Amino acid sequence: MRIRRTLSAAAATAGALALGLAAAVPAQAAEYSSALKIKGVQYDAPGRDSNKCSGGNTRNEYLTIKNYSKTTTVNLKGYKVKDAVGNTFTFRNSHTLQPGDLVSLRGGRGTDSDAGNVVYRQNCNFIWNNDKDTIYFYKPTGARADVHAYTKSANDRDGNGYITYHG
Template sequence: MHIRPTLAAASALTVSALAAVALLGAAPAYATEYSSALKVRGVQYDAPGSDDNRCSGGNTYKEYVTIKNYSSTATINLKGYKVKDAAGNTFTFTNSHSLQPGDYVRLRGGRGTDSDANNVVYRNNCNFLWNNTSDTISLYKPSGSHADTHAYTKSRDDSDGNGYIGFHS
């Protein structure tokens, strides 16, 4: 006999909790969640050392964004995915790189040899992509729809000042 009142009370609580979430908003202004297993895990937006974008001897390769497959079952091919910054600079994965469930890839600046074994893809561009003070990272599916977006501000998001910000655990 006590089951119905308990379920009714639980239902009322659930409806109240959902209403409160709807009033507060789904996510902070600086993070937008999309339905995608592929997400931006983190960004080394400020390469260690003095910024030097020379292709030979520079440190552009130390700047990277990590993209992770958060699916527990699906393998995702990166071919056709795009990464953009707030200024519209874009990198498109033109080669096949398959990410197994839980796997990740680091998209690095500079020039180098892509390696699935080492989880690295190079932009083959020696210019820095991410701004050192603030920027927005957007990941797009090959269809053009959003997969993930994060905005960061050094003063707000990098409490230890190491130039790295993590987004998803």
């Protein structure tokens, strides 16, 4: 009887330790089951920040999304991008990404183009903070496709305002 208690206590301790280790893994370290992932972000547009629709530089702030599948074409319609405070952009129109293809989601106003691999947010306000932020990327089902948190000091070693993810 005493042996059972010892084994049960050891098993409970091991289980608690395993749960603790699993909880310690940061959310962005998890790989989500999505062909589409965030390839990089130009979170700090070059030059002095100006969110004027005419002459501003919000279109130089962009997020690059890549289709990492080798065989599947994916339509972006219904996918969402959010920042840490809830600013959200939803891909409302069809925009297909062939295997290995990518698209730049840019700030500012412009004409979306499959051929030019660009979609505009049709909003002249900046979405990404210049010091730190979190980028959430959701499938049309609401499931998370990818997520990345960044800080300028830790992730942008060369200080150019661009960070690469997933190679």
